[in-house]
Amino acid sequence: MAVRDNVAILEVAGPLFKRANLFVHFSGATSYEILRRDLQAALDDRAVDAIMIKVDSPGGEANGCDELAAAIYAARGRKPIHAFVSGMACSGGYWIASAADRMIVSDLAVLGSIGVVLGIADRKKADERAGITRVDFVSSQSPGKRPDVETDEGRQRVQKMVDDLAAVFVSAVAKHRNVSAKTVVSKFGSGGVEIGANAVGLGMADEVGQFETALQGLSARGRRTKISQSTRPSAATHSPLPLAALVECAPSNPTAAGSVSGAIPIGEVGEQTVASVRERYRAFSAIEERSTLPTLHAHLRDRTSVSAREGGAVLKATANDLQRLSAGPVEDLEIAYLRRKIAAGAIGLEGYKLT
Template structure:
């Protein structure tokens, strides 16, 4: 069985040395991957936290970076490039997101998947502003990704760089010999390089060529992303080390000094609405909403009442518009919000325990209180619940009880939706 350490050590890494040593140390102590997962004592949490602020999506890039969410991402709340790419695409496709900020605090990670993510970000330039903010550290793989953004903003104490590739090899032969362990491998004769031995000059040379080739891809990508010659990256971008704040700006690794709050405020105020047309938006800064969810999203994205058009025939909106266009879109929007809140409040007043699914469906679908009352009655009948039981939140009566048995002779009388609603409002709905 391959142990956790060798799973980690066999991969090329774009990461700072201290962070790699921590990962390898934990992997070596844990033994096999399942033991490591058990020792952590917590489930793998792949959920991402993307914050929406005034139309700006802030996506964190924290901890070591891995291609997939796996046992190593659970060690220190690491980042998966697969999940990060999904979050980024969702932000780019969302018409209410005006700009994206990738907030970096990462020592780097494994090489797998980094180039693809960098290419994805670089190709997305021009759709919406994509800014990398480095408040602490964007090293190695982290800087590869950050360099692909439209702009790199760094704090005075932030650090970027560590451009290069590393592979580690743990020689356990002496330890194994003392323990009486001998490992024998038989490699197919046509594949002499399948098991390179870094302890030999030939094996080390071939491993070195792999590392150098990957580093060349890394350097070339950064040069493209930052629009500088490869020689500039090799000579001025830290030579494998990291540069601090103003020094990074001077070298061309970052564009300017700034704070996260300032970047978000700037993007929220100056970023235009999405250029790509969607059913919800147009090119003159206006947005049309047809549901309560659309309205909430538009307001959260920073659209003003004057920019929002309500696509609805709701009575409250019609009445507000009847008073004259002089009232403006702001009045119509306020009326829509008030009417929607009233509808939800009346539906919630009718709700009873055990009917949460019907309640949520009524709220989400825009159903009227009267329609919800009918739905509630029908659901109760299907479950064998009498109207008395609904009113008292009592357990359901037997659906087919015989006369004289518990629940027998219970009769449900159909009521009109208007009558049900009126009686519910008065607190006097009952079954005769």
């Protein structure tokens, strides 16, 4: 997992498998379990404002795909989660991408392949040539345990299983994209694929774009969401965000009809919160030592929750210490102290001389 501009980037690349192993690592494949772990780490990291799921995968193993997609969908609302498709998001890759809040695709992105495929290899002739005869005994109570695909009944059993798996897939995509299962079956490629803008037009994705632009937009949205969450009345007095950011994003005139670029609606932030933030910011600007200790001043103002009065006291004490130290080295100060004590007769050291 990489982090850029406070956005965690989760790569969904190559064939998809549930568990990680050396084959997955060296072949450029992806593990659902590792993605799930990285997703949770990004959600728990307070330095991460948003999550980008970058997808370029033809799909893969069904086992585990539903759990990862469900976790992504359940995380909606905690932090903005976008998916960007570069190359392809097919089958399981699309299942995962569809779970994000929003899906952006490149012009040539290939989306779809919604469905399930199960292949059974018939090795009877090969075994015959090799002189191998296989005999299977299935418990009488379990006639469906080893269906014979050469019979109609056996094929029907296998087909039902595949159809049931596909129904879960279709239902999940319908939920993620807020459409009906019928729409997914009839308009989302019918098992085939759609390209870029065509996929957007059908509702399979939200917009065509480029990764860097999408990342910048998500980063900005993540900051706005974080500010919004941190300035709600229940958390306003313990905001983890730089207060300068709150001032910057709040309208200078709360009664104005419009708002500055990137501003949060005044109803969402709260007039009282905005007023208190502005007042604290003005109070810090009036501290006399701000020009002497600009770095410490900015840190106390923007990165802590101390009041301007407390911050001013810290700055004043620090400035006094610096002024005292600038008078000379500590050794010189100690010598001067002893010289004064000897001159006053407080230390009886006859013939003792300080150089």
